[in-house]
Amino acid sequence: MESVKDSSSEPDEEGSEKIVCRCEEVTEGEIRESIRTYKLDTVAEVKRATRAGMGLCQGRSCEISIKRILSEETRRDISEISADSVRPPTIPVETGVIADVIRGGGGNEED
Amino acid sequence: MLNKEVAVVGGGPAGLTASIELAKRGVNVTLIDENLQAGGQLLKQTHKFFGSEEHYAGVRGFNIAKKLIQEANNQSVDFLLEGSIYSVYEGKILAVKKGKSTQLISPEKVIYATGASEKVINFPGWTLPGVMGAGAVQTFVNQHKVLPGRKFTIVGSGNVGTIVAYQLLQAGAEVTAIVEAAQEVGSYYVHANKAIRSGDIPIFTSHTVKKAMGNESVDSVKIVEVNENWQPVPGTEKRIETDVVCLAVGLRPRTKLTSLTGCQTTYSSTFGGEVPLHDKSMETSINGVYVAGDVAGVEEASIAIEEGRLAGVSVASSMNYISSSTAADQKQEIRNRLGLLRGGPYGEEGAKEKERIRSIFNERVTRRESRSVKR
Amino acid sequence: MKKTEVLIVGGGIIGSSIAYYLSKHGVEVTVVEKGKLLGGASGANQGGIPVSLFEPPLLDLVRESRKLYDGLSQELGEDLGFDETGLLLIVLDKDQESLLNQFGKRLEQRGLGAESLSSNELQAESLLADNVKAAVKTSADASVDPFKVGFGLISQAKANGATFLKDTEVKDVIMSGRKVTQVKTTRETLQLNYLVNAAGARSKSIGDMVGLDIPVKPRRGQILVTEPTPRAKYRYLMDFDYIATALGNGDKEEKSRRMKLGVASSLIQEPSSNWTIGASRDFAGFNKKTTRETLGYLADRATKFLPDFENCNIIRSYAGLRPYCHVDGKPILGRIEELDNFFIATGHAGEGITLAPITGKLLAREIVSGRKAKLLDSFRYSRFESE
Numbered sequence: 001m002e003s004v005k006d007s008s009s010e011p012d013e014e015g016s017e018k019i020v021c022r023c024e025e026v027t028e029g030e031i032r033e034s035i036r037t038y039k040l041d042t043v044a045e046v047k048r049a050t051r052a053g054m055g056l057c058q059g060r061s062c063e064i065s066i067k068r069i070l071s072e073e074t075r076r077d078i079s080e081i082s083a084d085s086v087r088p089p090t091i092p093v094e095t096g097v098i099a100d101v102i103r104g105g106g107g108n109e110e111d
Numbered sequence: 112m113l114n115k116e117v118a119v120v121g122g123g124p125a126g127l128t129a130s131i132e133l134a135k136r137g138v139n140v141t142l143i144d145e146n147l148q149a150g151g152q153l154l155k156q157t158h159k160f161f162g163s164e165e166h167y168a169g170v171r172g173f174n175i176a177k178k179l180i181q182e183a184n185n186q187s188v189d190f191l192l193e194g195s196i197y198s199v200y201e202g203k204i205l206a207v208k209k210g211k212s213t214q215l216i217s218p219e220k221v222i223y224a225t226g227a228s229e230k231v232i233n234f235p236g237w238t239l240p241g242v243m244g245a246g247a248v249q250t251f252v253n254q255h256k257v258l259p260g261r262k263f264t265i266v267g268s269g270n271v272g273t274i275v276a277y278q279l280l281q282a283g284a285e286v287t288a289i290v291e292a293a294q295e296v297g298s299y300y301v302h303a304n305k306a307i308r309s310g311d312i313p314i315f316t317s318h319t320v321k322k323a324m325g326n327e328s329v330d331s332v333k334i335v336e337v338n339e340n341w342q343p344v345p346g347t348e349k350r351i352e353t354d355v356v357c358l359a360v361g362l363r364p365r366t367k368l369t370s371l372t373g374c375q376t377t378y379s380s381t382f383g384g385e386v387p388l389h390d391k392s393m394e395t396s397i398n399g400v401y402v403a404g405d406v407a408g409v410e411e412a413s414i415a416i417e418e419g420r421l422a423g424v425s426v427a428s429s430m431n432y433i434s435s436s437t438a439a440d441q442k443q444e445i446r447n448r449l450g451l452l453r454g455g456p457y458g459e460e461g462a463k464e465k466e467r468i469r470s471i472f473n474e475r476v477t478r479r480e481s482r483s484v485k486r
Numbered sequence: 487m488k489k490t491e492v493l494i495v496g497g498g499i500i501g502s503s504i505a506y507y508l509s510k511h512g513v514e515v516t517v518v519e520k521g522k523l524l525g526g527a528s529g530a531n532q533g534g535i536p537v538s539l540f541e542p543p544l545l546d547l548v549r550e551s552r553k554l555y556d557g558l559s560q561e562l563g564e565d566l567g568f569d570e571t572g573l574l575l576i577v578l579d580k581d582q583e584s585l586l587n588q589f590g591k592r593l594e595q596r597g598l599g600a601e602s603l604s605s606n607e608l609q610a611e612s613l614l615a616d617n618v619k620a621a622v623k624t625s626a627d628a629s630v631d632p633f634k635v636g637f638g639l640i641s642q643a644k645a646n647g648a649t650f651l652k653d654t655e656v657k658d659v660i661m662s663g664r665k666v667t668q669v670k671t672t673r674e675t676l677q678l679n680y681l682v683n684a685a686g687a688r689s690k691s692i693g694d695m696v697g698l699d700i701p702v703k704p705r706r707g708q709i710l711v712t713e714p715t716p717r718a719k720y721r722y723l724m725d726f727d728y729i730a731t732a733l734g735n736g737d738k739e740e741k742s743r744r745m746k747l748g749v750a751s752s753l754i755q756e757p758s759s760n761w762t763i764g765a766s767r768d769f770a771g772f773n774k775k776t777t778r779e780t781l782g783y784l785a786d787r788a789t790k791f792l793p794d795f796e797n798c799n800i801i802r803s804y805a806g807l808r809p810y811c812h813v814d815g816k817p818i819l820g821r822i823e824e825l826d827n828f829f830i831a832t833g834h835a836g837e838g839i840t841l842a843p844i845t846g847k848l849l850a851r852e853i854v855s856g857r858k859a860k861l862l863d864s865f866r867y868s869r870f871e872s873e
Contacts, residue, residue, distance in 0.1 A: 017235045024758070028233065037641060038523065039652075045522050048529050048633050051758065056713050056801055061231045064363065064384065079378035083370070083385055087776055088198030090367040092713060092799035093208050095763070095785045097197070099796075100213040101206065102743075102782035200778035215778075 020069070021062040023055020028069060035073045043067060043084040056092060059084065115141050117426055118205060118218035120196060120368065123151020124412050125404025125419035126224035127179040132423025134186035136432045141216065142188050143207060145195040149183070150176030151226055153412060155249040157281075158274060165448055166413035173253075175412075199371045202397065220399045220430065222422045223369050224415075227362035227383060227405035232266070235322045237356075241329030245275045245359035252282050260354030264332050265289045266320055272359030273298040276312055288351050289314045290334050292341060321348060323356050332356050362409045369406065373397055377471050381464040382408030388472040392425035392442065393418060396476045401426060408468070410461050414452050421445045489677040490516035490649070492853060493669055495656050495692050496684035499528035499632065499838050500831050502639040502650075503846025504682055509646030511854050516678075517648065518671055520655040524636040526686050527838060530774075530806025532709060532754045532762040533635075534722065535840045537626040538573055538593055538600065539729060543864040544816060545596070548837070550861065551844035552626065558843060564638035567631030567757035572599075573624045574720040576614070576791055582726050583620045589729075590622040599625030613718055615793045629722055629754050632839050639846070656685075659695045664826045666696060680853055682829040687772070687807040689832035696825060700818065701870060702833050705810035708766045708776045710784055713799040714759035723791060725751035731767055749783040751791055760801070763788045765836070776803040810835045813870060819845060820862040821852055829853060830867055 015028025034040060034049040043059070046052055046066050053059030053066060063083065071078040089098070119130045122144030133140040142149065156172020167175045183190070191207065194214065198206040205216040229244040231237065241260065245267075251259045252275075263279050265272050268291035276286050291297065294317050321335040321343065336347035363384035366376060374387040375396040386408050393401045403422040404415035421442060428438030453462040492508055494501045497519025508515045519525070535555065540548045559566045577586050586602075593600035603621040608614065614621070640650060651673065659681070660668035666681045683692045683700070693700035727750035744750075748767030755761050766780045781803055789795045811818060811833035818833040829852065831845050848859040 015233075018233050019235075019238050020233050022238045034637075038637065039650075042522060044525070048524055049637055051633075054758075054802075056799070058802055060228065062233075064230055065233050079380070083376075086367050086370040087803050087805075088200070088206070088371065088781065089800055089803070090371060091195055091197050091208075092801050093195070093197040094211065094797050095710070095712065095789055095800055096211055096796040097208045097213050098710070098781055098784075098800055099786035099789055100211070100782075101215065101778055102786055198778070204778065206778065 020065045021050075021052035021055060021059075023057050024051040024053075026050050026052035028065075031066065031069050032073060035070065041070065041074050041076075042082065043070065046070065047084060053084070112204070112215045112217050115139065115216055115218040116430065117141070117220045117222065118143060118216055119222045119224060120205070121151065121224035121226055121404070121406075122146070122149030122190070122192075123224060123226050123404060123415065124153055124175070124179065125226075125415040125422070126151070126222070127176075127183055128416050128419030129222045129224060129403050129423040129426075130188040131179065131183050131186055132420050133427055134183065134188045136424075136427040138427050138430060138432050140188055141191055141218070142183065143191045143194045143196060143205070143216075145193065147193055149180050149190065149192065152246070153179075155246070155253045156412070157253045157278060160413065162413050162452065163448075166416060166452070172412065196368060199368055202373050220401065220426050221372075222393075222401040222403055222419075222426060223372075223387075223406055224402070224404045224419060224422075225365040225368055225406045227409045228365050229358065230361045230363055230383075231358055232320070232360050234320045236324055236329070239323050239325055239329050240327065241325065241354055242323055242356045242358065245271045245357055248275055248355065248357045249278070252278055252284075256282075258282055258284050261285060262287050262353045263355045263357055264351055264353040265357045265359055267291065267297070267359035267361065268293075268314065268316070269297040269359060269361065271362075272357075275357060275359060280312075286312045287353050288312070288334070290318045290320060291316045292319045292337055293317070315349075319343070320356065329354060329356055362405065364406045364409060366406060369395065369400070369402060372400055374400060374402075375475060377468060379408060379464055379468065381460055382410070386468060388468060388476065390469060390472050390476075391446075393422040394425065396472070398478065399429070408461070408464065410458075411452065414449065414461070417445055417449045417452065421449070487668075487675055487677050490514060491678070492516070492680045492682060493518065493676055493678040494682040494684055495669075496686055496689070497523040497640075497650055497652060498526050498684065498686050499524065499636050499639070499842045500686065500834060500845055501682070501684035502528075502636055502643065503842040504684060504831060504849045505648045505650075505846075506639040506643040506646070507846040507850035508853065509643045509648040511850055512646075513850070513854060515643070515648045516676060517650045518654045518656060518669070518676075519650070519652045520685075520688070521653065523640060523650060523652050524633065527707075527806035527808045528632060528636050528686075530709070530804045531632055531707070531836070531839055532752060532764050533567070533630045533632040533756070533839055534752060534754055535628045535630065536573055536722075536724065536752075537628075537840075538575075538598055538624040547844055547861055547865070548840055549626075551841050552628065554843035554847065555628065555630065558635070558638075562638035562642050564634055564641070566634045566638055568628060569630070569721060569757065570628045571721045573627035574723045575622045575624065575726055576618050576723060577620050577726040578615075578617055578790055580619050586620055586622055586726050589726075590624075593624060611720070613720070613792055613794060615791055618791060623720075627722060629756075630839065631757055635839065635842065639842075656692060656695070661696065664824070666825065666828055680827045680829065682831060682849065682853070684831045686809045686832060686834075686838075689809055689830070693830075696828060698822065698824065698828075698867070699870075700830065700832065700867070701813045702809045702811050702818070703769065704772055704807035705835065706766070706768050706770050706773065706805050707764065707808055707836060708780045708784065708803060708805045710763040710781060710788075710800050711802045711804075712761040712763065712795065713801055715755075715761065715794075715798060717759060718755055721755035723751065723753040725787065725791065728752055728765065731765070743779075744783045744787065747780050747783055749780060749787055751784075751787045753788060753792065761795075761798075763795075763800075767836075772807060774805050774807060776805050808835050808838070809833050817841065817845070817865050818867050819849065819865040820858065820867070822867050
């Protein structure tokens, strides 16, 4: 272990190299900027404006970080920032599996 | 479409005990779990549990899972394994992915025991290979008996962080640091003591990760001291060589399915995030939909075991499989045990938080009259 | 009391576009939005601009809008994900083959590029299912990233001085003779000189406040999104049935459950390389949920054209409520005769993204000049009164 005194070489206060959403590669800096530009105050708006949380994992890991950033930027407690609405599927699932509902497999046929 | 009496979602400790209590009382119950085998997080736990006999004191976690699965089988619980629920349609129809097909299940009552998922913290480099959750490390080490690296830095000194540290040492790995942002170690004394005593792990309290470094994967991590406002103190950076940065920074309830079902939630920092509102019998704001275990607030496995039982008894009673007076007695016994579990210095906060959630429930949720006329 | 020159009700793509073009003319404008900006149908669509599907006179409007898109990225200083991909119209049913070919010929007559794929070309296209019987490639069609368009318009409008108030619902309007003078919102009362109703699926309720019966109701459209896949040669595919479901008047007695749910494939590969799988049409009031059966038919139909989708993951679904004119399915645009200062821009149904630029431009022009734009004449509110 060694001590390193190079904090001056890391001007990352705004999070320009700190990725929040790894699926869509959105940084904390980009999220903060769009919150300020468009006066965003919900997770859903941040998604639409930056694509953060729109990737394969659908915000499973980054939603909490987005909430934290929103709470810092809008100076509200994190409990006041509501989660994005949930739509199916809640996990990635093959198109064929969703189609199976109407294909009559597994006793799923409709009248 | 399969019509079922009760579906229990999630085969961890809460889901297993809920299913057992239901099946014991003659209810036809299907336990759905996405994995090859039920047991949930218990399967990863190689340490012995403590507490009382009802909570399997002295038994290792994976053996508790074995016992519960055995009992569920004895009671003829219907297991639907490798079944992933990907949607809840019309508030009640479970869409289960099974292989390449969908099985629709329409139960009269549902108990969600979906557990928790790990939180992550973001720092530059956290997306590098080598940064992983404590759950993943436990899966490697305890289930598959493979070390995912040689040198480990653990972020977070709660129960999970310190237990993982101890397990890593047992597996022959080097733990180069435990990094904790708070001023004190967060875990139960027993775990902290084990981890600190048996190895020689440097613990950095009031520190956080500033950056993970490495070209293709992590080779070192830079940590920094934080002040009482959680702000980094310039000039206090330290670099630590490490292959794996293990994040043990907390869990949050897995609420996607309950939210899709329409259950109202409240935010609870004590319980890890959004929690579905529930009453004393574990029923949510939606009639006939129950929760148990970590999804109802992240606590201990032993609490999940009891909450599962409570939900199971409640559902059996609501379907008139047992009389309401018998149910009241049985529920009271379970609540007493829950009271004891939450009695310790660490549990008290949980008891208070449950009370708070119940009072919000009572404020916001008015039950429809038809509640127990179902059968 | 705050005063604004033009008050636009609705912070969707239409309201934002009108705000942008007005602000470009130097007009002071305030947009009030009940929910979040772009939170309605503007954020729940596929971003398609299917020029080839339209008949005159709507086609004239669509073509003008399409032209505006050519320069819009540059104008807004934002990459809008504009993809001049054209459209691949496809049929599975042998019976539809001749209809498709007729359709292609009509496009050519109108000066819209269209060519049939030969059976060799069809076979060479490995993504397409073997049982795709015929395909016509058109050239006028394109797609955009609807969020980029929306946020691009909003940020430029703001840069030009426009004000956007979200979480602000209009509760009532105050009239003075034939003029609307004030709007009461959940936050404040605003004084205004001109009012624009761009409230999308909810524009009827704004009309009711001034005694106009706007024949618009919400029509739900559901969409699936896949994980990203490799960039395809054809990135905008359309089921020939779409023409019946999207633009037909519903007078045909539909036998199949799929057609009753209005499901016909519209498949677009986004700039992010995810595919969006549309489209469906049903009426469920203001219910924005996605439903089991419709998602099933959407998924099933898509795999019939692109069999590789079978094992491709769906990562989310969403639904939008499109403002649908239940009299003739056409937009309702321009100044209202009955009142002195009331404008309408609604009824865009599934074509809000397609028509946003031209709607913004022409509405702004009518407001600023006081003269009627000829292109809007077929789409005025007055068409309902002659009936």
